[in-house]
Amino acid sequence: ATGLHNVAVSKGKLYIGTATEMYKLNGDAPYAAIASDINEFGMITAENSMKWDATERTQGVWTFTGGDNLVNWAIANGQKLRGHTTVWHSQLPSWVSSGGFSAAALTSVIENHTTTLIDRYKGKILMGREPFNDDGTFRSSVFYTTLGTSYIATALHAARAADPAAKLYINDYNIDGLGAKSTAMANLVAQLKADNVPIDGIGIQGHLIVGAVPNNLQANFEQFAALGVEIAITELDIRMTLPVTPEKLAQQKADYKKVVAACKAVPACVGITVWEYTDKYSWVPGVFSSQGAALPWDDNLAKKPAYDGIVEGF
Numbered sequence: 417a418t419g420l421h422n423v424a425v426s427k428g429k430l431y432i433g434t435a436t437e438m439y440k441l442n443g444d445a446p447y448a449a450i451a452s453d454i455n456e457f458g459m460i461t462a463e464n465s466m467k468w469d470a471t472e473r474t475q476g477v478w479t480f481t482g483g484d485n486l487v488n489w490a491i492a493n494g495q496k497l498r499g500h501t502t503v504w505h506s507q508l509p510s511w512v513s514s515g516g517f518s519a520a521a522l523t524s525v526i527e528n529h530t531t532t533l534i535d536r537y538k539g540k541i542l543m544g545r546e547p548f549n550d551d552g553t554f555r556s557s558v559f560y561t562t563l564g565t566s567y568i569a570t571a572l573h574a575a576r577a578a579d580p581a582a583k584l585y586i587n588d589y590n591i592d593g594l595g596a597k598s599t600a601m602a603n604l605v606a607q608l609k610a611d612n613v614p615i616d617g618i619g620i621q622g623h624l625i626v627g628a629v630p631n632n633l634q635a636n637f638e639q640f641a642a643l644g645v646e647i648a649i650t651e652l653d654i655r656m657t658l659p660v661t662p663e664k665l666a667q668q669k670a671d672y673k674k675v676v677a678a679c680k681a682v683p684a685c686v687g688i689t690v691w692e693y694t695d696k697y698s699w700v701p702g703v704f705s706s707q708g709a710a711l712p713w714d715d716n717l718a719k720k721p722a723y724d725g726i727v728e729g730f
């Protein structure tokens with residue numbers, strides 16, 4: 417098999433995917449040709465256009481254009497969609513983040529947002545996420561501050577009701593290897609299952625650093641799988657301190673291979689999504705100063721050693 421998605425499928429996984437957005441696909445034909453190649457990517461995630469600030473910037477006023485266009489584009493290519501994201505503390509419109517809702521009112525705001533979004537994209541998978549701080553305590557978002565942990569069950573119940581066939585994931589970063597935050601996620605999912613809250617999967621974001629990928633990925637994936645959920649790596653990128661050198665590219669190749677091999681080794685790990693496929697459009701340089709070159713294709717859309725690392729990992 418050639419192409420990342422094909423290689424993954426040939427090894428029993430469901431997909432390799434990428435995040436993208438319509439404005440890039442419309443404005444950059446060579447870029448779009450790779451993103452739409454089903455041999456490379458069987459799954460598409462909206463990088464921003466399904467987030468709360470993009471879809472319900474004013475309460476009850478919905479903007480679906482970006483998400484709809486991306487869904488239609490992916491379907492035309494034979495690709496599947498991963499929804500991203502329902503309930504998150506970041507990229508919230510101010511009418512939500514500024515607080516001031518009673519618990520009952522905020523619960524119904526969450527229910528309404530989740531129901532409307534998931535109903536719109538029925539047949540796709542969606543997720544809500546990032547409930548934890550790095551030490552495993554709950555993040556003090558407007559949701560947690562007003563509702564405690566109940567907002568998680570509220571969102572998951574609303575999502576299940578809106579689309580009984582959708583796979584419901586909860587996702588976070590820094591839950592790649594074993595550690596306090598991963599333990600907190602395992603405990604949360606165990607509790608959700610004990611409470612009969614619908615939950616199908618744990619999303620491991622995978623925003624990693626060249627030369628610093630945890631060694632216990634597989635053990636961690638196995639502890640999640642033991643809860644009876646599937647897992648997916650949902651936002652993989654492995655960044656380096658710039659400038660790029662051949663040594664760093666070689667280490668990055670080994671790091672991609674290591675992540676893929678851990679997913680391959682755990683049957684519950686169904687697929688991997690990269691957070692954009694080319695360094696040309698990565699979010700990394702804009703957020704982590706002096707860091708970048710985190711993806712398997714370079715700025716000129718040429719495959720990097722990391723690409724071969726993914727293939728070898730399978």
Ligand code: XIL
Nearest residue numbers: 463464500589621623651691698699
């Ligand atoms: C990022 C996007 O890539 C950027 O374009 C945007 O400005 C900020 O959000 N974890 C996530 C993603 O879950 O939603 C983030 O995406 C990257 C980190």
